[in-house]
Amino acid sequence: MKTIVALPGEGIGIEVVDAACELMTAAGMPLKITTPPQRESAGTAPVPLPAETQRAARAADAVLFGAAGPSTTNVVSWLRWEMEAWGGVRPAKFYPGMRSPLADPAGIDMVLIRENSEGMYPGREGDIADLRKAMPDLRDRLGRSLEKYGEGRFAVKLVTKLGAERIARFAAELARKRKAQGHPGKVTCCTKSNVLRQSDALFHHTVEAVVAEYKDLTFEHFHVDDAARRLIRFPTQMDVVVGMNQYADILSDIAGEVAGGLGVAPSGNHGDDGWAYFESVHGSAPDIAGKGIANPTATILSCVLMLEHVGLATEAQRLEAALARVYADAKALTPDQGGTATTKQMGAAVLGAYRNQ
Numbered sequence: 001m002k003t004i005v006a007l008p009g010e011g012i013g014i015e016v017v018d019a020a021c022e023l024m025t026a027a028g029m030p031l032k033i034t035t036p037p038q039r040e041s042a043g044t045a046p047v048p049l050p051a052e053t054q055r056a057a058r059a060a061d062a063v064l065f066g067a068a069g070p071s072t073t074n075v076v077s078w079l080r081w082e083m084e085a086w087g088g089v090r091p092a093k094f095y096p097g098m099r100s101p102l103a104d105p106a107g108i109d110m111v112l113i114r115e116n117s118e119g120m121y122p123g124r125e126g127d128i129a130d131l132r133k134a135m136p137d138l139r140d141r142l143g144r145s146l147e148k149y150g151e152g153r154f155a156v157k158l159v160t161k162l163g164a165e166r167i168a169r170f171a172a173e174l175a176r177k178r179k180a181q182g183h184p185g186k187v188t189c190c191t192k193s194n195v196l197r198q199s200d201a202l203f204h205h206t207v208e209a210v211v212a213e214y215k216d217l218t219f220e221h222f223h224v225d226d227a228a229r230r231l232i233r234f235p236t237q238m239d240v241v242v243g244m245n246q247y248a249d250i251l252s253d254i255a256g257e258v259a260g261g262l263g264v265a266p267s268g269n270h271g272d273d274g275w276a277y278f279e280s281v282h283g284s285a286p287d288i289a290g291k292g293i294a295n296p297t298a299t300i301l302s303c304v305l306m307l308e309h310v311g312l313a314t315e316a317q318r319l320e321a322a323l324a325r326v327y328a329d330a331k332a333l334t335p336d337q338g339g340t341a342t343t344k345q346m347g348a349a350v351l352g353a354y355r356n357q
């Protein structure tokens with residue numbers, strides 16, 4: 001029996017986590033799912049995640065998260081930053097029947113790897129006046145100091161060799177695993193190293209050097225603006241795509257959209273010592289929250305990643321196959337996929353397909 005802590009977040013996070021947990025339980029998977037409190041008191045302001053929930057989430061085999069909104073940013077901050085879940089895995093795969101905006105999405109099957117712990121997030125921001133005082137000699141590439149700027153703000157972007165090496169190895173190991181399953185065995189790195197010649201260049205060259213150690217893999221690099229266009233124009237040429245925090249955050253939304261939309265984009269977030277949590281890429285979607293029409297696919301596919309992670313590979317494969325069946329049948333899809341099904345109806349259809357295999 002594997003222990004799962006489910007933290008729904010808010011908005012549609014609650015609806016899709018409910019649907020996914022109901023599905024996994026009704027399917028008879030060997031899971032003990034608990035839902036400890038996300039807050040100690042009522043209210044809308046973010047408050048620290050209760051200590052007992054932190055303990056349960058640390059001890060669990062995995063955590064399933066729904067979606068953060070304005071009052072639950074504390075939950076995702078704790079999961080991602082306090083637990084240092086530095087390795088983000090964001091698959092973007094087209095299943096026939098999905099509503100891709102592309103004319104020919106067949107064969108889209110890539111994974112975005114997001115460095116979750118460095119780069120521009122978590123925010124380190126302040127007043128330019130303070131930066132000017134602290135770093136009077138700071139110059140841009142044209143040699144200009146901060147004197148030329150008036151009132152304003154700055155944000156700090158960090159890259160470390162260790163962080164870049166760690167995520168590069170993570171991406172390379174995944175590319176190797178995928179190669180064994182018939183994928184090309186390619187790592188595509190996305191930076192802006194032509195402009196940010198110290199920070200992005202460190203990431204670019206570190207990833208390149210690490211991937212070069214893997215003789216069975218190929219490496220390519222695109223500047224992030226070019227990469228964004230390529231994800232739309234040539235998505236089937238991508239295998240494993242790795243980027244710094246903010247770039248990969250944005251690129252993974254593009255990749256998810258070309259596959260079938262935000263409602264179908266899952267993620268896994270891995271820390272040290274095998275600890276990981278899983279969540280949809282989408283947020284709390286206030287525009288549709290409470291209507292019962294959120295697509296549960298992103299969360300169900302996050303559960304597929306989670307089941308693999310906890311060693312339930314057979315259940316993971318069956319769940320993915322059941323979801324693919326529901327898309328192929330096109331009878332129980334939510335409105336974002338052109339159907340009229342509710343979240344619960346789509347979940348029930350996936351359960352039916354799971355049982356009928």
Ligand code: NAD
Binds near residue numbers: 016067068283288336
């Ligand atoms: P969002 O992802 O919540 O929604 C963007 C659009 O996609 C909306 O039109 C929404 O209806 C649609 N959508 C998203 N998920 C869907 C699903 N499962 N089924 C059908 N349609 C779906 O992004 P937003 O509106 O920019 O942000 C809303 C809140 O979510 C904000 O507070 C934001 O900070 C937060 N957010 C959290 C996360 C996270 O938890 N990781 C990610 C992104 C945004």
